[in-house]
Amino acid sequence: MKILVCISKTPDTTAKIAFAEGNTKFDENGVQWIINPYDEWYSLVKAIELKEKDATVAIHLVTVGGADTEPIIRKALALGGDEAIRVNNTSNDSLVVAQEIAAIAKEGAYDLILTGKETIDYNSASIGSMLCALLDQNFISAAVKLEVNGSSITVTREIEGGEETCETSLPAIISCQKGMAEQRIPNMRGIMAARTKPLKVVEASITTATTSIKNFDLPPAKSGVKLVDPANMDELVRLLKEEAKVI
Amino acid sequence: MVLIYIDQDDQEIKKASYEAISYGAALAKQLGTSAEALLLGTVKDNIADLGKYGASKVHQVNNIALNSFDARVNANVIAEAAKALGASVVIFAHNVNGKAIAPAVSVKLGAGIVTGACALPKTDVGFVVTKTVFSGKAFASIQIDTPVKVISINQNSFGIEVGDGSATVANLDVAVPTSSIKITSVDKIQGEVPLTEASLVVSGGRGLKGPENWGILLDLAKALGASTACSRPVSDSDWRPHHEHVGQTGLQIAPNLYIAIGISGAIQHLAGVNRSKTIVVINKDPEAPFFKAADYGVVGDAFEVVPALTAAILKSKGGA
């Protein structure tokens, strides 16, 4: 079985969110980059778990981004990817990214494509769904559990207020979230091995974007917290009723 | 025409769809066109009632195969319907199913998409949609450059507007591809409002010390009619079920009221709740970072404050 794991680079969860160039660009000054947590903790580790059960599984990683994504992809290789492809395209248009991944996916004829539920920077949650349309394959989103039995799979996905389990056959695209697998830390052997694992660079082939970011804004600062005396909860109830009008 | 996708679950229209219609109707008005709804499959609700939220017409693809969700099939049907009806904008709720299909529909229509929109588009120059990014820590204004556009809207960001309209219902004939996904079981938490749809949420953190202490929080939630949530360490330690975990790596919610009890307010936690309209923080540490993000704060011991708040709420309800 061949698995393609989509890897995205995102700012660390504690990164200061600020913008530059007249609020048109994310300010990367001093930002630490990580593998998007959904991609790392859930899709990649799930692929590794499948490989641990079946040594014939091959895990390929794909990332769409500039040369500065390479430390991230090396870390993903250290965790357990077999080889990686970087498409040298720095677009942040989801459709451009999805089309680049679709081209790699078609060429590699993968049985399973795993993505994270969303990235923690642009929160678009779009790539898996777009791949579904571009490749005309089954797509199950927000999955919390996956079992592979030969060419059929059982997947549990989140629905509002519960979970839904379904069966389908490979090939399939699955977006992963919490529940799918447990976070791991790369070990020394993995880190050493990652240095020599193949990382192929493919030139960008898609250039037409359908959207363009005009500007960013930060939310208005809260006007400050109003403290209520812990001995006077009647006052808090009054404020919630009369001032905030939420109860 | 603005076309709004009506999401259903087990033949019931999702609350998020009503908000999507209100949003679509406001956009249609702004563009000088009509707002029409698209329903796949059959529902128990009275479909003409969708007119109350602003849809003038409901197009129904009346095929019971569509009552169970399959992203590939639904996206195909919606795209074909949008083409047949000549929709210029297609609106989805940014809920579980909307996230799974809106991007696929955009591919099939050759349309630019903005997911997680939080306001009406600006259409005086171009077509610019504001969405939340960095898990609610910022907004991005994104221009869609294609003639047809797809938008999914964040839940509880626009509001539901109820009028007294009634929609005409028309059958729409669209080929339905065969699904190769078989749903084998559905597991729902009984009797609870799904967290993403709840307007009142009471949430607990490690400050409550252990699962045996959740009673005071549940009593408060009951008094308010609120849903319950928790911080990540709480669900990681199995004090509470995983579906209650909110934050950057859990659910992102935007209720009208979020009451945080014994939660420090780590940046990853705030990322899941910072779109709440009103935030109340109860914490014994006056330096807890959550107070900076709060509208109302109570510096005190949760084990005393929470029961007192519950009593005050019950008193105010009884006395009203």
Ligand SMILES: Cc1cc2nc3c(=O)[nH]c(=O)nc-3n(C[C@H](O)[C@H](O)[C@H](O)COP(=O)(O)OP(=O)(O)OC[C@H]3O[C@@H](n4cnc5c(N)ncnc54)[C@H](O)[C@@H]3O)c2cc1C
């Ligand atoms: C990549 C990443 C992703 C993460 N994602 C999430 C996420 O999605 N959601 C999330 O919640 N966290 C997430 N975290 C964890 C986050 O950083 C915090 O560790 C976590 O939110 C802390 O949970 P807490 O507030 O319940 O516990 P603590 O930080 O331990 O806070 C407990 C609070 O309770 C107060 N307290 C103690 N006793 C009492 C009392 N008797 N009465 C009143 N108050 C009391 C304390 O003053 C303290 O403020 C993530 C972390 C990382 C690195």
